[in-house]
Amino acid sequence: MPKSLTPRLAALRDEIHGYAKEFGLDFFDTIFEMVSYDEMNMVAAYGGFPTRYPHWRWGMEYEQLAKGYEYGLSKIYELVINNDPCYAYLMESNPEVDQKLVMAHVYGHCDFFKNNFSFRHTNRRMIDDMANHATRVRRWVDKIGVEKVEDFIDRTLSLENLIDQHAPHIRRNPDPKKAEEEVKANERVEGFKVGREYMRGFINPSEFLDSQRKRVEDEKLRAKKFPERAQRDVLLFLLEHAPLEPWESDILAILRDEAYYFAPQGQTKIMNEGWASYWHSTIMTRRALRDDEIIDYADHHSGTMGTRPGAINPYKLGIELWRDIEDRWNKGRFGKEWDECDDLRARRSWDKKLGAGREKIFEVRKHYNDITFIDTFLTAEFAMEQKLFVYGFNDKRNSWEIMDREFRKVKSKLLQGLTNFGQPIIEVVDGNHENRGEMLLAHKHDGQDLKGDYARETLRNLQSLWRRPVNIITRYDNKGMMLRFDGTTHSEKKVEL
Amino acid sequence: MTLKIHQDHSRFKQIVRGKIKANLRKYVQKGEMLGKKGKDAISIPIPFIDIPRFKYGHKEQGGVGQGDGEVGQQLGPGAVEPGEGHQAGQGEGDHALEVDVTLDELAQILGEELQLPNIERRQNEKIVTQKIRYTGINTTGPESLRHFKRTYKQALRRQIAAGTYDPNRPIIVPMREDRRYRSYKLQNLPETNAVIIYMMDVSGSMGDEQKEIVRIESFWLDTWLRHQYKGLESRYIIHDAVAREVDRDTFFHTRESGGTMISSAYKLCRDIILADYPKSAWNIYPFHFSDGDNWSADDTRQCIDMLRNDVLPNVNQFAYGQVESPYGSGQFIKDLREAVGDTPNVALSEIADKDAIYASIKDFLGKGR
Numbered sequence: 001m002p003k004s005l006t007p008r009l010a011a012l013r014d015e016i017h018g019y020a021k022e023f024g025l026d027f028f029d030t031i032f033e034m035v036s037y038d039e040m041n042m043v044a045a046y047g048g049f050p051t052r053y054p055h056w057r058w059g060m061e062y063e064q065l066a067k068g069y070e071y072g073l074s075k076i077y078e079l080v081i082n083n084d085p086c087y088a089y090l091m092e093s094n095p096e097v098d099q100k101l102v103m104a105h106v107y108g109h110c111d112f113f114k115n116n117f118s119f120r121h122t123n124r125r126m127i128d129d130m131a132n133h134a135t136r137v138r139r140w141v142d143k144i145g146v147e148k149v150e151d152f153i154d155r156t157l158s159l160e161n162l163i164d165q166h167a168p169h170i171r172r173n174p175d176p177k178k179a180e181e182e183v184k185a186n187e188r189v190e191g192f193k194v195g196r197e198y199m200r201g202f203i204n205p206s207e208f209l210d211s212q213r214k215r216v217e218d219e220k221l222r223a224k225k226f227p228e229r230a231q232r233d234v235l236l237f238l239l240e241h242a243p244l245e246p247w248e249s250d251i252l253a254i255l256r257d258e259a260y261y262f263a264p265q266g267q268t269k270i271m272n273e274g275w276a277s278y279w280h281s282t283i284m285t286r287r288a289l290r291d292d293e294i295i296d297y298a299d300h301h302s303g304t305m306g307t308r309p310g311a312i313n314p315y316k317l318g319i320e321l322w323r324d325i326e327d328r329w330n331k332g333r334f335g336k337e338w339d340e341c342d343d344l345r346a347r348r349s350w351d352k353k354l355g356a357g358r359e360k361i362f363e364v365r366k367h368y369n370d371i372t373f374i375d376t377f378l379t380a381e382f383a384m385e386q387k388l389f390v391y392g393f394n395d396k397r398n399s400w401e402i403m404d405r406e407f408r409k410v411k412s413k414l415l416q417g418l419t420n421f422g423q424p425i426i427e428v429v430d431g432n433h434e435n436r437g438e439m440l441l442a443h444k445h446d447g448q449d450l451k452g453d454y455a456r457e458t459l460r461n462l463q464s465l466w467r468r469p470v471n472i473i474t475r476y477d478n479k480g481m482m483l484r485f486d487g488t489t490h491s492e493k494k495v496e497l
Numbered sequence: 498m499t500l501k502i503h504q505d506h507s508r509f510k511q512i513v514r515g516k517i518k519a520n521l522r523k524y525v526q527k528g529e530m531l532g533k534k535g536k537d538a539i540s541i542p543i544p545f546i547d548i549p550r551f552k553y554g555h556k557e558q559g560g561v562g563q564g565d566g567e568v569g570q571q572l573g574p575g576a577v578e579p580g581e582g583h584q585a586g587q588g589e590g591d592h593a594l595e596v597d598v599t600l601d602e603l604a605q606i607l608g609e610e611l612q613l614p615n616i617e618r619r620q621n622e623k624i625v626t627q628k629i630r631y632t633g634i635n636t637t638g639p640e641s642l643r644h645f646k647r648t649y650k651q652a653l654r655r656q657i658a659a660g661t662y663d664p665n666r667p668i669i670v671p672m673r674e675d676r677r678y679r680s681y682k683l684q685n686l687p688e689t690n691a692v693i694i695y696m697m698d699v700s701g702s703m704g705d706e707q708k709e710i711v712r713i714e715s716f717w718l719d720t721w722l723r724h725q726y727k728g729l730e731s732r733y734i735i736h737d738a739v740a741r742e743v744d745r746d747t748f749f750h751t752r753e754s755g756g757t758m759i760s761s762a763y764k765l766c767r768d769i770i771l772a773d774y775p776k777s778a779w780n781i782y783p784f785h786f787s788d789g790d791n792w793s794a795d796d797t798r799q800c801i802d803m804l805r806n807d808v809l810p811n812v813n814q815f816a817y818g819q820v821e822s823p824y825g826s827g828q829f830i831k832d833l834r835e836a837v838g839d840t841p842n843v844a845l846s847e848i849a850d851k852d853a854i855y856a857s858i859k860d861f862l863g864k865g866r
Contacts, residue, residue, distance in 0.1 A: 042502035051501065059509030060546065062502045150508075157548045309564040309572045316563070391572055392559035400572040403559070414561045424551050448553045457549035472551075 002033035002050070002089070009034075012096070013103055019287045020107040024362065025279065027110035028124075029085035032103065034092050040076055041065040043089060047262070048081050049130045053137035053254070054146075055153055077304075078102045082113040082265070084124035097293040101300060104283040108276030111365075116271070118264035118369050121168035126261055133254045140247045149251065155461040156252055160259050161423045162234035165267065168260065230427040230442065234462075235259070237428045242465050252465075266421050267369045274318015275365055277304065281319065310391060310400060312414070317386070321373070324382050325364060326357035371418045378414070380407040388414075416446070424450060426472070439466050443474035450474050459485040473497075513596050514606060517541060521610045525717060525858065526851045538597045604724030607717065611858060614865030616725045616780075616813075629681045638678025647677035691726035691780040691813075692773075693718065694766050697748065698787035700737040700757040707820045710848055711786045712749050714818065717858050718784065726780060732769060736762035738792065742769070758792045759785075759829065760799040767807045781812040784861070789819040789827025797829060801836040809840060814866040816844040818857055842866055 005013060013032060020027070035043065045062035046052040068074035077098065080088040088106040090099050113119050123129055141149045164170075191204030191212065231237050235256040239249060265272070281301065289297055305316045328334055332352030341347055368376065388410045392403040404410070416422075425444040433440035439462070443450060455472065462485075463470045469486035473495060480497040484490070517524065524541065562572070598606075607613065634647060652671035656662040662669075697703070697711055723729045733748035734740055737755035740762040766783050774781055791797050809815055819830040830845055837843045846860035847853070 038500060042500050045502055045505075054505060054508070056505055056509040056512050057548070058502060059505035059507070062506050063509060154548060158550055161550050161552075307563045309562045309566065310560075312561050312563060387564055389562055389564075389566070389568075390559065391562050394571075397571065400559075402562070402566050402568050402570050402572065405568060410561055413559070417560055422553075424553060426551055443551070451552055451554040454549040455551055458551050461549065 002035050005032055005034060009099060012100055016100060016103040016283060016288055019283045025107055025111040027107055027114050030088060030106060030110050031085050032088050032090055035089050036092055037069055040089060040091050041069060043079055044076050048079050049127060051131045051134045053134045078105050080106045080109045081127060082119060082122060083127045086110040097296045098300060100288050101280050101284060101297060105276045105280035108279035109272060112272050112275050115366050116268060117367055118268050122264055123261055136250060136254060144247055152248055152251055155464055156255050158458050158461040159234060160255060162426055163259050164232035165263055165420055167233055226431045227428060230429045232427050234428055238465055241431055243467055270314040270318045270370045271373050273314045274322050277315045277319040278322045320386055321377055322361055325377050326361050329360035330355055330357035371415060374414055378411055383407045383410050433471060437468045439470045441472040443472060445475040449476050455483060456490050459483060463487055518606050518610055522855050525855045538599045539603060540597050600720050601724055604720045607721060613862045616865055627683050627685055630684050631679045631681045633680040635678050635680035638680060642679045644677045644679050648675055651675040651677060690728040691722055691782060692730040693722060694732045694769060694783040696734040696762045696766060696785040698757055699735045699751050699753045701754045702788050702790055702822045702824045704822060707822055708749055710820050710851060710854060714854055721862055734762050734765050740765040756792050757790055758796050759787060760796045763800050763803045767803060770811055776811045782814055783812055784816045786818045786820055787829060788822035789829035791829045797832050804837055809842060814842045814844055816861045818846045818848050821849045
């Protein structure tokens, strides 16, 4: 069972808490709990929560974590939950300097959770809700049987990424009735009011009236279509329209809730980890470190910041970018004058002594997510300094290799990987395809093909929820392709796009 | 203390177990997992348990990395880990999942799948081993077994009682009488021991494929019998026209060119049993593999005599597996079937190819002896 802090650690927490406040971090109350490595692995396997619904996936996760720990390959340092109050875990066996580092890091995360716009709509009572979800699922397990429930969860998890990342921020159709009336009112197209009859042909030319009529017709057609507009939230579509049993709907709703809860963490991974690392580094090196702890601290900090050629370390990229922003705004390296300066020497010694860096990063942490963060602040100089490159697979040599170091390509590849989580964008376009109640999905192809075997298996799972045949339009090797699963067999055919 | 996760963990293991069970026939026929055997566990590659999603093909994707290197430079093996692209959780890759299964568990799965009966024990009460247990403390004993803490405590107690202990200068000097030693007791543990005596024909007609079959088969026989008995020994005999005892490695890698005189092996087997494995203390399992082409009818007669008189009365079960070689299958199994086929502790099996291993394991172990 998690324990509260020892008096010694509580004193350290108060100390670090003080520094965090002093630097202007603004966070929910943060509760630290001590756990053994076993419990740490468990909580990590549960995605940070002490209680989740029963599922074998956590067990698999746990097996891997536990093995990694036992073999000394990996160790989880910090776990923090976006909740009010925030919960964070400290591993009992860690030395004091690590505990301090983790606390400082955690306060960084908590500040980010509280202030970043992406988290504005997240549920801050998620700990309780997760526990409730667990109870609900357990109750269904008791009623329906573990195999059936587990099987349904497996199939739904297969569709988990088919949610609309931006949905929490969009308010659509605030009042469906009013919208309907509007459509009705527009049905008869009379054009603008005309005071003098001879002006009619000028104010409402026939082409204009025709186009207005067509618009109304389209509108009507669309109202008949189902869904009216292509819908990215496939889970919601299923929830509303698939012929599900009550228990199935309940579980689907739970899984959808949880997917939405975790989404913003995926959208701000680089910023969030960078921000927390920036603050643990600042707090530790400026305030909290004792002389005899420096070596251990440096060792662990550099361990976290390590990079490998084949991957981006969000901690490293994040912290460097935050520092770069701070430096640029301190020295005034932004704006028209800076952008237009071609003189290398002037650029190198550019320092307007604005000192606005701290203020700027606090502002940025509020209003950006990873995509806008990278898009706005990743500069050519930065990419060069950080030795960023694009890698790809060389079929001829059958190996991964460095493809390009050009700034524009690096940036666009980075952004591509972040768009929609690096997941393909898929929408429901028709819930009554061919007027036979089939579902039609469309994949918005952006140059990358779907993994074929996975796509087929996913279709199979989707079909089992929708009950009727399901189809997806995508592209392979630049040719339109429709994959289909009708409940017994997979098929595919070429389509014109 | 039990953690909630253990439920999910055991559920995961159950699923893994189910996967192994479902694919057991494949695992039995393939020899590849034999190389991955540890002391008491084996790693089995099972298809990765992954939840399918709509996602990009990994090789399509590429990504952004960080570090030195010219354009065109290879990243080196392992640099791009599946699932470790620039986005967390983007593709778990195509690799198989290796799960560790204890040999005991594997035997259980084998038993359940093949519906093998547990072996009826014979004379197991009589079979006793003695084990040393350090359970007590004594005032005498060898210095190597001196119990430091107890000795210290004893000395401390004595010095406090005698009033020579000074808390400000806490020096304890143990005397001869203070010393304490660990002492052991001999415990009689009933233990069931078994020995497998493998015999294999290594004459010219037994090729590599035949030996591979024997190797795979012996792995499963070992696994099952080890599950049934606490102590399991293995002895290996190879023979062509003459027989000799060898170690395991030689057993599987020797190739001779001579003719086949099976009686030589049975004779050696009999001698080993008589010399080392008294019937009262051991469960004995001779397994013999050959392509069945014995030298002469005369020799076969000798074999059967030896089996009847000296081997069968002493062993739990005698098993003969006839492996089909490129030169066809011999006469020997028919002769055995005629002569001793009705004897309850004889198991005979014909193994045509690797696919037949599965069935032949059942032939061998299905009698529950």
